[in-house]
Amino acid sequence: MKRYLPFVIVSAIALITIVAGAMLYHAKDLPLLTISKNRLAGTNDAEPVHIRGKPDAPVTLEEYGDFECPPCGRLSEPINKLEQDYRSRLRIIFHHFPFGTHPHARAAALASEAAGLQGRFWEMHDLLYREQGTWSKAADAQPLFNAYAGILGLKIDRFKRDMESDEVRRRVDADQKDGAAVGVTVTPTVFINNRAVPPTSLNEAGLREVIEAAIKMKSAP
Amino acid sequence: MERNRIIFYTIAALISLAGLTEATYLTVLSLTGETAVCGGSASCFQVLGSSYARLAGIPIAAFGILAYFGAFGFATFAAFGYARVRRYFGLAVWAMFAVTLWLLFVQAFILHAFCRYCLFSAALVFVLAAIALLTPSSR
Numbered sequence: 001m002k003r004y005l006p007f008v009i010v011s012a013i014a015l016i017t018i019v020a021g022a023m024l025y026h027a028k029d030l031p032l033l034t035i036s037k038n039r040l041a042g043t044n045d046a047e048p049v050h051i052r053g054k055p056d057a058p059v060t061l062e063e064y065g066d067f068e069c070p071p072c073g074r075l076s077e078p079i080n081k082l083e084q085d086y087r088s089r090l091r092i093i094f095h096h097f098p099f100g101t102h103p104h105a106r107a108a109a110l111a112s113e114a115a116g117l118q119g120r121f122w123e124m125h126d127l128l129y130r131e132q133g134t135w136s137k138a139a140d141a142q143p144l145f146n147a148y149a150g151i152l153g154l155k156i157d158r159f160k161r162d163m164e165s166d167e168v169r170r171r172v173d174a175d176q177k178d179g180a181a182v183g184v185t186v187t188p189t190v191f192i193n194n195r196a197v198p199p200t201s202l203n204e205a206g207l208r209e210v211i212e213a214a215i216k217m218k219s220a221p
Numbered sequence: 222m223e224r225n226r227i228i229f230y231t232i233a234a235l236i237s238l239a240g241l242t243e244a245t246y247l248t249v250l251s252l253t254g255e256t257a258v259c260g261g262s263a264s265c266f267q268v269l270g271s272s273y274a275r276l277a278g279i280p281i282a283a284f285g286i287l288a289y290f291g292a293f294g295f296a297t298f299a300a301f302g303y304a305r306v307r308r309y310f311g312l313a314v315w316a317m318f319a320v321t322l323w324l325l326f327v328q329a330f331i332l333h334a335f336c337r338y339c340l341f342s343a344a345l346v347f348v349l350a351a352i353a354l355l356t357p358s359s360r
Contacts, residue, residue: 002301003301005301006297006298006300006301006303009297010293010294010297010298013238013241013290013293014290017241017245017286017290020245021245021248021249024245024246024249025249025252025253120254123254123256126256127256130256130257130260131256131260131261131266133261134261134262134263134266135263138263143267144263144266144267146270147263147266147267147269147270147271148256148266148270149270150269150270150271150272150274151251151254151256151258151259151266151269151270151274152254152256153251153254156272
């Protein structure tokens, strides 16, 4: 029996590694998120917008954000939580509104758009907000943006090229122009079904209340 | 002597198991694009997000799975008295040692950043190398 024990142990470890790896992969596998080519209803945007969630959800939460603004970073997780809680009833739209006073904000916006060209806008969006405390303090944030692209599995050469492209610049500029046109002056500015959410409600509980009201309004006869 | 050998190889098997767990975890996170793995550490992102973290598109941690599994298998068989396998254990460990030295060189002199997972793995390989050096049969 002892003679066969190492075969049993080694086979058991191989099996456990494969099963545990597959379970972890299943648990961590991110949904494929792509840039929607849909235009927002009622606007004449020349650039596509970034939508996460069900495209025809009854409630739309639109954020004008700056990746380097700390309140935007703090609001990111609550918005993700609301998206998970409301699933098919809520869609999230993100618009860039980088401030010149934040030294890396525009580069971060360009990085997210460059990631978007490889189908990973939202992953970069989440990563930039989550790691805001790290890259915003760096003297040169570009190596970190490149590292984020690498860890997301993007093609780095293309990512670097795209970050400097006119296409990406145009997208960020178009968002900023749109924001200014609808009266955005601070970030984060959030609209729920085209109504601005007061700054005092920019937290999970406050947003949940506004979303609930919007759902009720939509379902009312 | 035989008792010492069994103890050494058992420890080597347990250390390889720790490395196998870490390599599996990193490989899966790399394949899924999960980014929380480096949370808050710029150095970790710089290493795991660099071109050195992949070989022909395959996460380098995946090769770590094979290496640690090999070391685990050889150490287990050696602990159970399979004398011929001891040589393979030594070869596997010294190959891992050489790769670890290269990766430490890359981190120190090319990337100028260290990743905590890589340092943990390097520590495991150094212990395995010490065991391979000290185990009576390996001399």
